[in-house]
Amino acid sequence: MTAALATLAGLLALSAAPAQARSAAPAGLRVTDGRVVESNGNDFVMRGVNHAHTWYQGETQSFADIKALGANTVRVVLADGHRWAANSAQDVAAVVDRCKANKLICVLEVHDTTGYGEESAAGTLDQAANYWIGLKGVLAGQEDYVVINIGNEPYGNNNYAAWTDATKNAIVKLRGAGFRHALMVDAPNWGQDWSGTMRDNAVSVFAADPDRNTIFSIHMYGVYDTAAEVQSYLNHFVNNDLPIVVGEFGNDHSDGNPDEDAIMATAQSLGIGYLGWSWSGNGGGVEYLDMVNDFDASSLSAWGTRFFKGANGIAQTSREATVYSGGSGGDTQAPTAPGAPRSSAVTSGSVTLTWTAATDDVGVTGYEVVRVNGSSQTVVASSSTTSATVTGLSAGTAYTFAVRARDAAGNRSPNSATVQVTTSPGDGTPAGSCAVGYKVVNQWSGGFQGEIVLRNTGTAPVSNWKLAFSYADGQRISNMWGGTATQSGAAVTVAPASYTSTIPAGGSVTLGFLADKGATNTAPARFTLDGAACAAL
Template sequence: MIATLATLLGLLALGAAPARAAEPAQAEAAAPAGLRVTDGRVVESNGNAFVMRGVNHAHTWYQSQTQSFADIKALGANTVRVVLADGHRWTANSASDVAAVVDRCKANKLICVLEVHDTTGYGEESAAGTLDQAANYWIGLKGVLAGQEDYVVINIGNEPWGNNNHAGWTDATKNAITKLRGAGLRHALMVDAPNWGQDWSNTMRDNAASVFAADPDRNTIFSVHMYGVYDTAAEVQSYLNTFVTNKLPIVVGEFGHDHSDGNPDEDAVMATAQSFGIGYIGWSWSGNGGGVEYLDMVTNFDAASLTSWGTRFFKGANGIAQTSREATIYSGGTGGDTQAPTAPGTPKASTVSASSVALTWSASSDNVGVTGYEVLRVDGSSRTVVATSTTTSATVTGLSAGTAYTFAVRARDAAGNRSADSAGLQVTTQPGGDTPSGSCAVGYKITNQWSGGFQGEIVVRNTTGAAVSNWKLAFSFADGQKISNMWGGTVAQSGAAVTVTPASYTTTIAAGGSVTLGFLASKGSANTAPATFTLNGAACSAL
């Protein structure tokens, strides 16, 4: 959890420092067993892809809540990220306690991500410990952890480095990885981003390749925590896309539906993780305090009392119930699928506008079955995933008018194997706007008003035969009205001029379809409706 966790959980007594391990021995020669990274994805020892769908549980402060493991599993999670302490800031979890945690994970068929929380905000939080100290703690647990490589991921330290001197994260992380490997720990490692886990400085993103290369086992997973920094779908997609494109393993190790530092786009986090086939672990099961109790998924550790956040996380779109799959180490799966799909056919452009391209391609084949496709924008040797699809068509949006682009496609199967890229297609977008005059209609009405304010509704209809994506609605108020809050879209207002861009769930207006925007605004004595509306610069008729 980010920034002010010391005020959030209420059970934060300082503990004695743990004993320090002896100098690490030389790394073992055997290849890593158990969970491991292959071609940028997490796989099990049998080669089957494993996509984390889990929950954070604050075990170190709530050690009596042992039923939580079974309850988390019962709601469908396949992973639990367990908060531990190394003794620098909070009382260290003993070897026997950690062994019991691992046993509970295994008994409930959960993959166990173990993390040291004392490192939270190092460099900004004066009480925080270092990654080196956390590494010593893990080395001291080698007797407990050895042989658990199929079931345990070692998350070296939670949110190491705050917002100060975060450039030190890279070397500190490399050194901790090297130290653990030198001591003979062969588990998959997980490393959290700096900036309280949010990596707004892109320190982890820009140095991930060198950190991954510093692991002699090449078995390190990167974890970003998505709170207020990630309040738009574009920010979520852009950050995760960089890792996926460069075949670097990434999970969203924490995220919530709201936070004191901003309102994260949890829908985009879950949808993007699902489309990219990467893991996510929500914060948190129960026990939050200090003003962020709304991040509890259940009330008072009662699995029968889901909060609104818990209901969304477990039962909503792209949530645990829909997307979680148990690790095959528990379900008896053997002989992982290692055969990649065939390459798709060269894409063809069915529709080209000023800001989007609709593509189709011939299907790939696979020994088990193709589960999805990724559309790549090709720029020299650089390839960026710009769209995903479960069918043989997709629309790429957000393009610049009159610009040449090259697109290719690759397929993905259920085990996470990716095909070779298709041949590329070069497309030049149309010049000018892509919404012709007369192609939209807008209805505006005041649904309620009072002295000094009112509530309004705007219906935007696409009257064409083709979908409109990433739209922009513009209009002006005549009487000094000022919008304070909007749902269904994101508003920007400068004086009388208002522009609205889509929310994550209204990005596309289907052919003949419409979206509805609601808003609250201030007003004076007069409240005249806007005279005209434009969609992507083209005038709309009245609805």
């Protein structure tokens, strides 16, 4: 559980994770392209419940009851002996067996680390790692069914800057001990990361795992009381191909009123997991977070009813792990590719894209806009509809986008055909569907020969065009082939020749020219085609 927190601090953006060599993919649950997948490659989206097992070890029926209400995952509270009596290897083995018997993915967490640095009784992540190493004989071979959540809410609101190194060290220690499981790491600040520590350092923490198989977990309570805060935090991870789940959240809390509707809707839209707090047994004034009353599955609380049966809840969105149906069961049919995106509302920093819908045998649940840059692809926006706005773009820059669809089982379609979009230069000039290459072929004292390649990057032909640019050093064009140049001072306007008058979609024309020059010969800074800015080739 989460303690009262300070006011939300500014959150800083992640930079894209660097491409690095990885070890052979681990067996079982693993991270691929920022998503959690099973060993067969199917996406696995956690939809589950936290269960306070270490304090209620006799409530073994809870596993079956949680499954019966539709969950596919249970996050199980354990203790390593630092603050509470350690759960024995025999008990942990029994927990894993109950998860498997009820077809649940088991997220096992050590609770003793909660609030370290502020809570005097809390243990360290290193101590938690030692506990897991002591359980290696129990957990080995369970990689398809078990995620190891190293420590719950490590670090409170004091000394939280130490979270990064402590988390990296714990990951490395477990990998060094031979663990190939998917690991989960909780944020500091009682899990809520109001300082942005986990968000700012997630790239380096992920890179510290030689298996690249670490999942980040944010706990959303009072800090996340608006949809904007929820969306901002989760989108930063998704947009940077980093795996994120909401490891805890509730419908109310002593530190503020979280927006549970936004949490569940955003998680569903982005295709990421969530685990609600908690099944039953809460005390200390937060009994309202019990989903069922007194561990009775037939007596759902208001929170439990909302969580299991409401919009974007367990009943609507949970899908059983395919490992429980022969490793390839369930829905494995991917949606068809959406239509090629079309661009509108292009500015210096954003573009709105629309596309025709994909189809799927069980229904499309969302779309991902992908930026294509050579052989690399990065998800830059997600949407539950057939339009999305991509933000954070650079002015006067060409971008290539595609769209793919996702269904409820996490299957993804092939990419759509691409569209190239050039953002406006930021000076009020609209962006066009064009790109220009300019080069000096040869030069001598007093003159030079130049070449301009003009490409149509749009989806329709361009005819009877006008190309405009300016020289900074007094250059004057004296002769041109492929077009006719008109110059007034520094400003040059080019009209096409008859054989270059029409540029087909995706095609280009080449203009050659001779010009006079002085001592310097700076290339034009920008080109416009019919008044719209062109990208550089």
